[in-house]
Amino acid sequence: MRENRLRTLWAADQTAINGWLAIPNSFSAEVMAHQGWDTLTIDLQHGVIDYAQMVTMLQAISTTTTVPLVRVPWLEPGSVMKALDAGAYGVICPMVNTRDDAARFLSYMRYAPQGTRSFGPVRALYYGGADYPQQANQTVVAFAMIETAQALDNLDAILSVEGLDAIYVGPSDLSLSLGCRPVIDDVDPLAAQAIAHIAERAQAHGVRCGIHNGTPAQALARQALGYRFVTVSSDARLIAAGSQQVLGAMRAG
Numbered sequence: 683m684r685e686n687r688l689r690t691l692w693a694a695d696q697t698a699i700n701g702w703l704a705i706p707n708s709f710s711a712e713v714m715a716h717q718g719w720d721t722l723t724i725d726l727q728h729g730v731i732d733y734a735q736m737v738t739m740l741q742a743i744s745t746t747t748t749v750p751l752v753r754v755p756w757l758e759p760g761s762v763m764k765a766l767d768a769g770a771y772g773v774i775c776p777m778v779n780t781r782d783d784a785a786r787f788l789s790y791m792r793y794a795p796q797g798t799r800s801f802g803p804v805r806a807l808y809y810g811g812a813d814y815p816q817q818a819n820q821t822v823v824a825f826a827m828i829e830t831a832q833a834l835d836n837l838d839a840i841l842s843v844e845g846l847d848a849i850y851v852g853p854s855d856l857s858l859s860l861g862c863r864p865v866i867d868d869v870d871p872l873a874a875q876a877i878a879h880i881a882e883r884a885q886a887h888g889v890r891c892g893i894h895n896g897t898p899a900q901a902l903a904r905q906a907l908g909y910r911f912v913t914v915s916s917d918a919r920l921i922a923a924g925s926q927q928v929l930g931a932m933r934a935g
Contacts, residue, residue, distance in 0.1 A: 684811050686823065688749045697911065698892075700911055701916070702915065703739060705917045705921075706732065709742065712742035715743045715745065716745075722749075723913065726755050727753050733764065740770065741769075749772065750769060752770040753773075754774070754775055757775050757783055757786065766818070767802055769805045769810070771810075773791060773825065774827060775825065778827055779832040780836050784826045785843050791822060792819045793818060825847065825892060826840060827850045831856075848892060848911065851877060856877070857870060877904070891909050892910070892911030893911075894913045895914050897915070
């Protein structure tokens with residue numbers, strides 16, 4: 683089966699640099715993939731990407747060694763399994779608030795006897811290889827999102843679910859849930875304490891932790907806390923930022 687380079691990076695205690703795809707277009711996904719991101723996540727939860735568009739974006743990413751991931755819309759078995767069948771090598775699942783939520787999510791990610799994933803890897807066979815059915819459980823990565831006060835209260839219980847590979851922090855939702863400003867980088871002190879606490883507990887349980895960031899400086903600071911999967915900006919934000927830089931220089935001149 684094709685190597686999941688995300689697991690290889692983690693085995694060497696290296697940090698994966700993740701790009702975020704919000705634009706529903708295979709060519710923009712291909713361009714992003716050719717820039718050298720370790721992983722790229724197609725976001726089906728927020729934004730305007732649908733399933734058919736996601737498939738073409740996965741095909742575009744496949745022209746490179748970048749690892750394709752998908753954030754599904756919700757904790758629902760059909761969307762998790764269809765993302766995997768399309769060739770996602772990892773799934774990020776929103777709003778995992780309890781141990782039961784985490785256990786159900788992990789079950790959707792694994793074939794029997796470890797889980798309840800239905801068999802039908804229609805595109806995953808072409809991307810992963812002929813032995814995909816035998817190796818998928820050990821290859822694809824399950825990220826449970828920690829983004830509420832309830833999840834924070836249940837953090838150790840969630841992290842104790844056997845086989846959970848990683849967690850992923852959504853700073854904006856976590857901040858909102860804690861009564862703070864819904865921002866990504868310059869979070870309020872209470873949210874900052876929670877982000878540091880999550881990293882500490884994840885490391886204690888041997889679970890990798892990831893987080894959303896707006897800038898490289900913030901991603902590096904959170905890497906120092908122990909985060910080994912850092913998202914930096916998104917395709918849409920990078921287009922906007924690049925355009926603003928060019929226009930600002932031109933108008934200033």
